[in-house]
Amino acid sequence: MDILISEVGPRDGLQSLKRIMPTADKHRWIAALAASGLAEIEVGSFVSPRALPQMADCAEVVKEALKLPGLRVVALVPNLKYAELAFAAGAHVITIPVSVSEPHSISNIRKTHAEIIADVRAIVALRNARFPATKVDAGLSTAFGCTIQGVVAEDDVLRMAATMAECGVDTVNLADTVGYANPAQVKRLFTRLRQEVGARSGAAHLHNTRGQGLANVVAALDAGVTTFDSSQGGIGGCPYAPGATGNIVTEDLVFLLESMGLSTGVDLDRLMAARAVLSDALPGETLYGYVPQAGLPKGFAPARRAA
Amino acid sequence: MDILISEVGPRDGLQSLKRIMPTADKHRWIAALAASGLAEIEVGSFVSPRALPQMADCAEVVKEALKLPGLRVVALVPNLKYAELAFAAGAHVITIPVSVSEPHSISNIRKTHAEIIADVRAIVALRNARFPATKVDAGLSTAFGCTIQGVVAEDDVLRMAATMAECGVDTVNLADTVGYANPAQVKRLFTRLRQEVGARSGAAHLHNTRGQGLANVVAALDAGVTTFDSSQGGIGGCPYAPGATGNIVTEDLVFLLESMGLSTGVDLDRLMAARAVLSDALPGETLYGYVPQAGLPKGFAPARRAA
Numbered sequence: 001m002d003i004l005i006s007e008v009g010p011r012d013g014l015q016s017l018k019r020i021m022p023t024a025d026k027h028r029w030i031a032a033l034a035a036s037g038l039a040e041i042e043v044g045s046f047v048s049p050r051a052l053p054q055m056a057d058c059a060e061v062v063k064e065a066l067k068l069p070g071l072r073v074v075a076l077v078p079n080l081k082y083a084e085l086a087f088a089a090g091a092h093v094i095t096i097p098v099s100v101s102e103p104h105s106i107s108n109i110r111k112t113h114a115e116i117i118a119d120v121r122a123i124v125a126l127r128n129a130r131f132p133a134t135k136v137d138a139g140l141s142t143a144f145g146c147t148i149q150g151v152v153a154e155d156d157v158l159r160m161a162a163t164m165a166e167c168g169v170d171t172v173n174l175a176d177t178v179g180y181a182n183p184a185q186v187k188r189l190f191t192r193l194r195q196e197v198g199a200r201s202g203a204a205h206l207h208n209t210r211g212q213g214l215a216n217v218v219a220a221l222d223a224g225v226t227t228f229d230s231s232q233g234g235i236g237g238c239p240y241a242p243g244a245t246g247n248i249v250t251e252d253l254v255f256l257l258e259s260m261g262l263s264t265g266v267d268l269d270r271l272m273a274a275r276a277v278l279s280d281a282l283p284g285e286t287l288y289g290y291v292p293q294a295g296l297p298k299g300f301a302p303a304r305r306a307a
Numbered sequence: 308m309d310i311l312i313s314e315v316g317p318r319d320g321l322q323s324l325k326r327i328m329p330t331a332d333k334h335r336w337i338a339a340l341a342a343s344g345l346a347e348i349e350v351g352s353f354v355s356p357r358a359l360p361q362m363a364d365c366a367e368v369v370k371e372a373l374k375l376p377g378l379r380v381v382a383l384v385p386n387l388k389y390a391e392l393a394f395a396a397g398a399h400v401i402t403i404p405v406s407v408s409e410p411h412s413i414s415n416i417r418k419t420h421a422e423i424i425a426d427v428r429a430i431v432a433l434r435n436a437r438f439p440a441t442k443v444d445a446g447l448s449t450a451f452g453c454t455i456q457g458v459v460a461e462d463d464v465l466r467m468a469a470t471m472a473e474c475g476v477d478t479v480n481l482a483d484t485v486g487y488a489n490p491a492q493v494k495r496l497f498t499r500l501r502q503e504v505g506a507r508s509g510a511a512h513l514h515n516t517r518g519q520g521l522a523n524v525v526a527a528l529d530a531g532v533t534t535f536d537s538s539q540g541g542i543g544g545c546p547y548a549p550g551a552t553g554n555i556v557t558e559d560l561v562f563l564l565e566s567m568g569l570s571t572g573v574d575l576d577r578l579m580a581a582r583a584v585l586s587d588a589l590p591g592e593t594l595y596g597y598v599p600q601a602g603l604p605k606g607f608a609p610a611r612r613a614a
Contacts, residue, residue, distance in 0.1 A: 150606030180604040182566035183525045210604075211559040211597030212566075214522035218490045222529075252518040259489035259519075290518030297487040297517075299457030 002262040002303070004040060004227045006203055007033050007250055009278070010061070011042040011076055013235030015054045017285065023057040025281035027064045032274035033232065034068045037266040038250075041065065042095065042229075045076035046085045062089040074137075078109050083123040087131045094127075095137040095173075096120055100160050101146035104177075108141075117163060124168040137171040138164040139205060143189065145180030154189055158196050171202035173229075176216065179209020179237075179246060183219035190223035203227035206248050207237060208288075213248035214256050221262075228253060232271070232278055233287030249289040251275065255296070263303040268296065309569040309610070311347060311534045313510055314340050314557055316585070317368070318349040318383055320542030322361050324592065330364040332588035334371045339581035340539065341375045344573040345557075348372065349402065349536075352383035353392045369396040381444075385416050390430040394438045401434075402444040402480075403427055405471065407464050408453035411484075415448075424470060431475040444478040445471040446512060450496065452487030461496055465503050478509035480536075483523065486516020486544075486553060490526035497530035510534035513555050514544060515595075520555035521563050528569075535560060539578070539585055541595030556596040558582065562603070570610040575603065 010030055014021050021029075026043075033041055043065045044058035058075060065073045075091040077083040086094045098120065099105035102113050111119070120138060127136050142149070143157045161172045174189060186204070194201040204220040206213050206228070217228060231247035254266045272292065279287060317337055321328050328336075333350075340348055350372045351365035365382060372380045382398040384390040393401045405427065406412035409420050418426070427445060434443050449456070450464045468479045481496060493511070501508040511527040513520050513535070524535060538554035561573045579599065586594060 145604055145606070147605055150604075178604075179601065182563065184567040209597065209601050210562060211556070212521060212563055214519060215525045215563060218522045218525040249518070255517060256489065256519055256522060260491040290516065294486065294516050297452050297457075297485075298454055299452070 001039070001265040001305070002226070003257050003264050005038060005250060005253060005264050005266060006040040006042060006074065006227060006229045007038045007232065008042040008205070008229045008247065009033070009231035009233070009235055009250070011044050011055075011074075012229075012237070012247060013231045013233070015045060015052050016236040017054065017282070019282070020054045021281055023060055026057070026061050029274065029277050029281060030061070030065050031068060032270075032277045034065075034071045036270035036274050037264070039070065039265060040072040040074060040093075042074040042076060045078075046082035046089075047076075047078055059085060059089045062086075062091050066090055077123070079119045080122045080126065083126065087126065087134055091134065093135040093137055094123070095139050096123060096169075097139045097141050097175075098160065098164065099141045099177075100152050100157050101142040101149040103148040104142045104146045107148060113160075117167065120164065120167045120169065128168070135170045136168075137173060137202060138167075138169045139173045139175050140164070141175045141177040143174040144176040144185060145178060147178045154192065157189060158192055161193055161197050165197040165200050170200060172197050172200050173202040173205055175205035176207050179207035179212070181206065181216050182212060183215050186216045186219040187223045190220055190225050194224060203229055205229040208234065208246040208248050209237070213246070214252060217248065217253065217256060232275055234289060235285070235287065246288075251289045251291045255291045258302040259300070261303045263305050265305070268302065308346070308572040308612070309533070310564050310571050312345060312557060312560060312571050312573060313347040313349060313381065313534060313536045314345045314539060315349040315512070315536045315554065316340070316538035316540070316542055316557070318351050318362070318381075319544070319554060320538045320540070322352060322359050323543040324361065324589070326589070327361045328588055330367055333364070333368050336581065336584045336588060337368070337372050338375060339577075339584040341378045343577035343581050344571070346377065346572060347379040347381060347400075349381040349383060352385075353389035353396075354383075354385055366392060366396045369393075369398050373397055384430070386426045387429045387433065390433065394433065394441060398441065400442040400444060401430070402446050403430060403476075404446050404448050404482075405467065406448045406453075406484075407459050407467050408449040408456040410455040411449045411453045414455060420467075424474065427471065427474045427476065435475070442477045443475075444480060444509060445474075445476045446480045446482050447471070448482045448484040450481040451483040451492055452485060454485045461499065464496060465499055468500055468504050472504040472507050477507060479504050479507050480509040480512055482512035483514050486514040486519070488513060488523050489519060490522050493523045493526040494530045497527055497532050501531060510536055512536040515541065515553040515555050516544070520553070521559060524555065524560065524563060539582055542592070553595075558596045558598045562598045565609040566607070568610045570612050572612070575609065
């Protein structure tokens with residue numbers, strides 16, 4: 001596999017919807033996604049069930065997802081209390097959102113930078129002491145700009161990335177939370193990220209809010225990024241950033257990469273089958289994506305799998 | 308100006324619609340597009356008014372567009388007979404579609420390769436004899452794949468490009484007529500085009516049928532392409548390729564380029580004003596584009612204009 005796609009729909013997508021997907025439907029959808037060849041899925045977040053009732057069944061969803069052979073199960077947590085639940089549930093990867101824009105951090109999870117950094121340190125300490133096999137990632141949100149603050153300085157992003165590495169997280173991901181990124185910026189920032197944190201340099205989480213999602217993927221590939229977040233049907237986005245919906249669409253991303261000769265391990269027909277499961281579970285919900293509408297080109301051949 | 312955007316909406320867009328835009332509305336829309344800073348507009352095609360009644364007023368539209376200061380006026384022609392009308396009307400640039408896929412050429416304009424090459428030679432000879440100031444371009448359609456033929460060999464594209472250069476056209480453009488292109492292919496093919504025809508290497512005409520349009524722009528930029536076709540509101544596509552609608556959207560393209568620091572000379576506010584003119588002239592018609600919906604990022608600054 002040349003590129004790892006980390007499917008975030010069951011977390012990022014479902015927590016943005018008003019309705020709550022029944023647990024059994026989540027199981028079915030996640031199983032269908034895994035069956036398409038997606039090797040990593042962010043299945044939910046451990047958060048207050050009052051704030052996000054869509055995620056109240058996260059422990060059960062993680063437990064079921066752990067039964068799927070070969071799947072790496074990711075869960076998002078906002079703080080130490082919920083990280084404990086995620087560790088206990090057995091998630092393979094725990095990801096912590098850390099906003100580079102402090103006003104966004106305060107508005108989103110009511111934490112200053114000092115507070116969220118202290119949380120990250122405490123979560124890493126807990127992992128080191130009791131769950132050494134679990135990976136801890138930091139996802140730097142608003143890394144490309146913020147609807148509250150506006151421009152986010154690249155030096156601030158790099159400084160926060162260095163702090164996260166110093167805290168002991170395994171991977172630092174960069175997120176275009178509000179769809180502000182452009183390809184020149186994406187290439188520059190991921191290049192600098194690798195210089196700053198080396199092998200801890202992680203995934204690109206890109207949005208399509210301004211139609212630039214896949215253009216930014218091309219730039220990230222140029223900078224050596226090999227992991228991309230996306231959501232089936234493009235569901236989700238950032239519920240706290242007004243108008244900033246729009247994850248890049250897994251179906252279109254897989255087509256992009258496979259047609260470029262980069263293997264994703266994902267079978268497009270099976271991915272469409274998973275889309276049907278999602279569509280059945282969310283009747284009337286808008287699913288995005290061009291490839292599902294237009295179909296594959298005549299004579300299309302996916303990338304050759306590495307032996 | 309770093310990048311030239313060639314707006315094709317008044318030709319490619321309007322000829323794909325069932326309705327006919329009144330001539331006065333075309334004048335108004337083209338004037339608004341030019342006022343936004345678009346320096347080149349494909350204003351129509353000289354073709355059989357029975358086949359495409361949407362274009363029956365092309366001579367009048369060209370005549371009016373020629374009054375707009377600084378605008379380069381482009382007209383499409385399928386053969387020598389209609390090229391004579393385009394030259395007589397005074398278009399600055401005459402563009403001839405030449406399909407690399409012969410089955411597509413036959414299905415589209417009922418001409419074999421030998422016939423269309425003979426046409427191009429005759430048009431260049433006429434230009435040389437009587438209209439030396441007029442530019443003649445060839446647009447190689449289906450250069451990235453064909454809904455009839457499937458895969459189109461890159462060597463076939465380069466061979467046709469070389470033939471066009473040998474015929475004496477000024478510029479050879481490559482078109483992803485049916486939305487099959489991927490960034491790796493775009494970068495490779497435009498790089499080879501420049502090697503093959505040097506300074507005659509021209510524009511990228513990309514479609515967004517599978518959501519890959521702007522991703523392909525990034526790849527074309529990497530290969531040194533400096534002219535891009537697009538249409539306001541994404542109207543148009545190829546009427547002869549079923550399901551292959553979807554020009555890339557001028558509004559989103561301008562945002563992409565300007566946010567990357569590449570000056571287009573286009574003012575986004577005035578471009579939105581032109582979109583309002585289009586929208587008024589085509590009530591109920593779907594206009595595409597993400598930036599018109601999402602708006603500009605907080606703190607957005609367009610690229611600096613070259614002195």
